[in-house]
Amino acid sequence: MELAITILLFLALVSCAIAIALVRNLFAVVMLSGVVSLLAALLFIVMDAVDVAFTEAAVGAGISSVLMLGTIALTARNEKVPPRYSLVPLAVVSLTGMVLIYGTLDMPNFGDKNAPVQTHVGPSYIERTPKEIKVPNFVTGVLASYRGYDTLGEVTVVFTAGLGVILLLGGLGKRRKRRRESN
């Protein structure tokens, strides 16, 4: 049953990706990429990664779609048809895909109990979290406490990204101009 659901979700994912490549209407492309994110979130749920699924659904399907729509409003509604088709991009994409698939061949199987992630620090987190932190959600325990530095780094990245957008596109320049006009 689980295998059937996984295969179905992957088929839907691939058909959405092909549709994104074919469709010229960018509004439809944004909606389809939202569908891709939702399907990916469902796949994460099948793999029991609820926290990741949650983030994927909120960020991928929610915010990115809105921001993409905002970008479309700034640019154009339809993709331009290229004057002639070239095989180079297809070759590059296929080659990259093959290299990525080749890379996964060395990875342990999904759910393998001998995988490095299950034998290295994982068991120690599972053993220590109920004793030292006493939160039922181990993901929170690891992210917020054991790996607090990493999360601080991630928040700094988000902060820097926001700062960049505010400085490049945001209202600071406008506010300065308004102040200059009022002086």
Add this chain to the structure above:
Amino acid sequence: MEHHLILRVVTKMLVGPILLYALYVQFHGDFGPGGGFQAGVIFAVAFILFGLVFSLRQLRKLVPDWVVHQLVALGLLLYAGTGVLTLFLGGNFLDYNVLADVAYQGQHWGIIAIELGVGITVFAVMLSIYYAFAGRPPQLDDKDW
């Protein structure tokens, strides 16, 4: 979207529950799936939905740019400040054990504080990105879509 009565009514009904759900995700993150990142995004989604339906101008009146810009920094300061506080209380940076008398309670306080910091920064960054993108073009007519 002034004349979309259904959209306006549905949005009014949805914004409240979305905010409540974001707070649930924020403060229930220790017990179930979720945490600051997801809660911040969901909290921002409620405001963006309001902005999409009731015009960006009204949203900017509700949450001015300068508030959002200061929240971006406030969240990160709250996170790093928790670390500095634990330093002053005699622990390592971000070692929450020293925040309360019992070590695991200190962990709980620390996690709540830093998750709140994460949530505030993510919320404010999402909203300021939306402001930056949506604030540039003239408002679109419905016919353009």
